[in-house]
Amino acid sequence: MIAIGCDHGGYYLKQDIIDFLEKNGYEYKDYGTYSDESCDYPVYAKKVAHAVADGECEKGILICGTGIGVCITANKVKGIRAALVHDCFSAKATREHNDANIVTMGARVIGPGLATEIVRIFLETPFSNEERHIRRIKQIEE
16 A cells, blocks of 8 residues: 655646556555645645554655655654655665655656656665665664
8 A cells, every 4th residue: 555645736746646556556545635725745744654654554655846845744753764756766776775665756846757657666666675774774763
């Protein structure tokens, strides 16, 4: 199960990503927002982060104008490793090396084609389970 959420700046890109998830058979829960009306990104970032941290969802996707605000907010939740990603290499590396459980993106930074490819890579790439990466993640969580 994938948690997805956004603020007003990310609403249209979230719709594109939902289309991608549906076409590719991914189950998801949409935590809002549900329009492009101005709203506060921390509300939706916290909903997605808690869904992932509590085990309700396996991974999360968050979108705002830049991806920065939702990333900062999500990372305040214990157990979350949210990564701001705007390229395919980083999407793969953050899963392999950081075992990131939430990807954040900026709708004013990238378009739907790149965003859906980032999501695909993020969801399909497993954590490497290499000792050095496990050690570093433990250090993050201390």
